[in-house]
Structure formats: structure tokens, C-alpha cells
Amino acid sequence: MDPRELLARLREDLAEAGYTVDGVQELVGDVASRALDREQALPALRAAERAGGPASVLLRCCTLGREVTRAEVDAALPRTGTDGAAALGLLAAAGAAPGDAVRPLVDLRPYRVDDGAGDGSPADWWLVSDLGELATGRALAPDHVLGVGGASLTLARATVRTPVGSVLDVGTGCGVQALHAARHARRVVATDTSERALDLAAVNAALNGVALDLRQGSLLEPVADGELFDLVVSNPPFVITPRREGVPQYEYRDGGMSGDSLVRRLFAEVGGVLAPGGVAQLLGNWEYHGEDDWAQRLEGWLEGTGLDAWVVQREVADPALYAETWIRDGGQKPGAAFDELYAAWLDDFEARGVTGVGFGVVTLRRPVAGPPTLRRFEEVLSGVDDPLGGVFAAGLVAHDRLAVLDDEALAGTALRVAPDVSDERYHAPGEPDPRVVLLRQGGGLRRVVQADGDLAGLVGACDGELTVGQVAAGLAVLLEEDAPALRARLLPRVRDLVRDGLLLLPPS
Ligand SMILES: C[S@@+](CC[C@H](N)C(=O)[O-])C[C@H]1O[C@@H](n2cnc3c(N)ncnc32)[C@H](O)[C@@H]1O
Incomplete structure (x- = not known):
């Protein structure tokens, strides 16, 4: 049979067997999954043997590198069969009898794709590579894939x-x-x-x-x-x-x-x-x-x-x-x-x-x-x-948008604080004013920016309505500071916060 047709069948078999990242996690549980992430096979092997079923057969053979029987593979991959998987170079069978041993020739694992690409929906894939140390117990070959x-x-x-x-x-x-x-x-x-x-x-x-x-x-x-x-x-x-x-x-x-x-x-x-x-x-x-x-x-x-x-x-x-x-x-x-x-x-x-x-x-x-x-x-x-x-x-x-915004233009822009930013204030016991104010990003590179009171005040007022210049002018009145000096001090910090995604420019 054409290898493409066999691989299409295999894909259907793997999905139907529940040999997916979620399926394996459910099969072996959290402790064994975490052990597997540390390249420790034993907990997953014990859990899979106890659970049985098609995903167990595929996990034991194709991830953990253990021998299973032809009858087990035929049941786990009904469309492909042991012979189909062998024709694809994935497995080797010791003989034609149902009880004969089947061993893996490659590692075949489920892979969860969640990269936000395309329409953003996650997908389940399977990836073939060379058997690693987990399966073989040996050092890797120089041409290991x-x-x-x-x-x-x-x-x-x-x-x-x-x-x-x-x-x-x-x-x-x-x-x-x-x-x-x-x-x-x-x-x-x-x-x-x-x-x-x-x-x-x-x-x-x-x-x-x-x-x-x-x-x-x-x-x-x-x-x-x-x-x-x-x-x-x-x-x-x-x-x-x-x-x-x-x-x-x-x-x-x-x-x-x-x-x-x-x-x-x-x-x-x-x-x-x-x-x-x-x-x-x-x-x-x-x-x-x-x-x-x-x-x-x-x-x-x-x-x-x-x-x-x-x-x-x-x-x-x-x-x-x-x-x-x-x-x-x-x-x-x-x-x-x-x-x-x-x-x-x-x-x-x-x-x-x-x-x-x-x-x-x-x-x-x-x-x-x-x-x-x-x-x-x-x-x-x-x-x-x-x-x-x-x-x-x-x-x-x-970066590109900031490169063409001089300070005057930036001051005339209405910014919005990113939704994942929180403001943390650390006070000495009994003191009303904070000693340290931190702006913390909840996602991405999880940046933490130390801000003094006026920068934190400016960020807090960035609601997408008032411009940076208007907020800075209001702060100057409130803090009884020189307005041009405050604005000049804050603008470079604002630029950095936009660059780092804590403050957002309006859609272009
Ligand atoms: C670290 S692996 C990366 C594999 C895969 N892209 C990934 O992200 O998991 C590096 C790959 O580069 C290949 N490689 C080694 N030397 C290379 C070269 N000079 N030019 C292109 N690829 C090379 C190796 O065969 C290997 O497949």
C-alpha cells in the first residue's frame, strides 16, 4: 500500500486509540507524567500496564520502548495493523503469530500543538524520531535524530x-x-x-x-x-x-x-x-x-x-x-x-x-x-x-511605531495600561507612603519595573482617553511639581514601558 495511505490510516488509529498528550496524561496520571518529563519510565510503565487498552499498548511500545505482542498492536491499530506499521519502518515483529513479540524501531509520540497560529485552535499531532535513552537504556548514536x-x-x-x-x-x-x-x-x-x-x-x-x-x-x-x-x-x-x-x-x-x-x-x-x-x-x-x-x-x-x-x-x-x-x-x-x-x-x-x-x-x-x-x-x-x-x-x-514618534507626538498619544499589569506597593510597617512601587507584567516576559510614585500615578491614569501629556500635566498640579520638568522626566520611562508592552499604543 502507498505509504501516504498507510500514514493516513495510522493517524486515524492513533486518534481513535486516545494516544494523545491528554489521553496519555489521563492514562498514567500526574505523578507518572511528571516522571516521564524527567526521562523516568518506570511510573508510566506501571500505570500503563495496570490500565491496559490501546493507548497503553502504544505508550509502552512507542514511547517507553517495551516489547508488546502482535495481537496487542493489531487491536490498538486496527486500520494499520502490525504489518502496516512494520512496512512504514516503525515496528519490527518477531513472527506472524498473535503472541509474537513486536518491538519499536522509532519513537512515536503524541504532541500537543498550541502555538496560536492559524485560527488559534490547538491540534494533536504525532511525531516520529529516533528511540532515546529512555527506551533503549543506551547512550545515543552519533546520527541520532x-x-x-x-x-x-x-x-x-x-x-x-x-x-x-x-x-x-x-x-x-x-x-x-x-x-x-x-x-x-x-x-x-x-x-x-x-x-x-x-x-x-x-x-x-x-x-x-x-x-x-x-x-x-x-x-x-x-x-x-x-x-x-x-x-x-x-x-x-x-x-x-x-x-x-x-x-x-x-x-x-x-x-x-x-x-x-x-x-x-x-x-x-x-x-x-x-x-x-x-x-x-x-x-x-x-x-x-x-x-x-x-x-x-x-x-x-x-x-x-x-x-x-x-x-x-x-x-x-x-x-x-x-x-x-x-x-x-x-x-x-x-x-x-x-x-x-x-x-x-x-x-x-x-x-x-x-x-x-x-x-x-x-x-x-x-x-x-x-x-x-x-x-x-x-x-x-x-x-x-x-x-x-x-x-x-x-x-x-x-519598536517601529516608537521610532517615528518624537517626544511631542508621544505626549499627544492616549495610552492604555496592558490588562496583565498589576501595581505592587511595599510599605514599611505604619508608613502611609510606599517605599517601593513595582509594575508587574502577568504574562509574556513577566517584566517587573520599579516605578516611583509619579510614574505609577501616570500609568494608573492611562485609560486610553487622556493623552500622556494631559496625565503628566494633571500629576504636576497634584504633586505641585514643575510640569515641563515632570513631563521630561517621565517620557523616557513611558517610552520604555510601551517598548516592553506594559503600556499599549492605540491601534494604528
Ligand atoms: C538541535 S536539532 C533541531 C531539530 C529540530 N529543528 C527541533 O527544533 O527540535 C539540530 C538539527 O540540525 C541538523 N544539523 C547539524 N548540522 C547541520 C548543518 N550544518 N546544517 C543544517 N543542519 C544541521 C541536525 O542534523 C539536527 O537535525
């Missing part, structure tokens, strides 16, 4: 989901970013150096009824000269790895270059495939070569690119922590081999004077016309799980 990990989710949640014509996904792996992009783009091109990754991405596209243009090659090479995109997304192989014999190189995380050169290359080259106004969003690691110099280094990478840039650093690791994390990620247990790798990483960092490694979300944009106007480097290290695509989209729009 990754499923959806923490970094994949970070990028998917950070991506601006405005409807666009074309998207390029660089380093597509199992295709997750490209599939998301297909929800809000007419055309999606996805590239990878790994043939196996592209094969699995093709399966995932067909399984989820999506069309992708898959191309093999390094970074931007597979893109034709002059081919431009409205959005480029990339969760590239950014992990900094010593280039030394004996250090395993995993295709999914290591692009084979020294230090953070691969991310630097993307900064330098991505502008060449961006249409005017086009946005590139990528994840990356960058080295610190001194005290807290990350922003200066990245600023240097942007020189001559002509691109706007907004970088949000989310994590910083010292060299030892970084090395431990990635050695463990490869499945290496503590011992002599671990220490050998540890030494290689530390040597590599010492050779370049690396004092730390940052991780973050990079948003680059080709201006529609003229030179770049946006250079923003900030650290947001607290836990932010919300989808941030809307925050980046709104931040770019606010």
Missing part, C-alpha cells in the same frame, strides 16, 4: 506566528518547527544535513497531513541564490564541543565547528535569505570571553549585516556546568570516560579563555528599508513558560 526537546519547545513558543508567505527551517531534525510553520505559512522549506532526519521529517509531514519542501545540505546552502523568506527559524546544532579525537559528535547538537562559530555564521549569513521585513528566530549558545561581555560579542557578530536584533539571554552556565550538562546529555555516566570528556571540554574552554556560556533566543530582522534601528540585548533568566511569539511580534511593532 532528536524528538521534541526543551530547546524545540523554547523555539516553537518564541516564534512569531503572524501569517506569512514563506518559511525556512534550518536544521529541521524530525521537522517539528517546520510543521508549526506550516500552520501560518503558504510554503515551508526545511533543511538538514542528515538524510535520516529528512526521512523522518517526511514521515511526520505525511502523518500530520502537511506539505514540506525538504532539502539536504548545510545551513543555508540548500537555498537557491536569491530565494528569500518571510521567516527563518532555526534550532541549530549550537552545542559547543571540543574538536578533539575521542569526543563524540552528535549530529543533532554539534555542527562540527569550533566554539560558537556555527551560531556566529548564522548571524552573518541569515540576512541573505530574508525578504525585506523578514524575521529570523534562532536559538544559540555564545561564549563569554571575559566578564559579562556577551552583548558586546553578539553586537560584533551583527556588524555589517544590516539586521535589526533583539536577543533575550535565558541561561548562563559556567564552563564546568556546561561540560557536565552536555556530557550527560550524550548518555555518559560518571566514571573514567566521563572524566576524560570533562577534561577535553575544560581544555577547550581554557584555550579560548571562555568564562561562561550563554543561551538565548535571537530575533533578527531585515528592515523594510534603511539601516537597522533595533539593537536590544537583555537577560530574562527567570522561568517563563508562556508562548512568547506574540511578545516578540508586539515588541517589534512597538
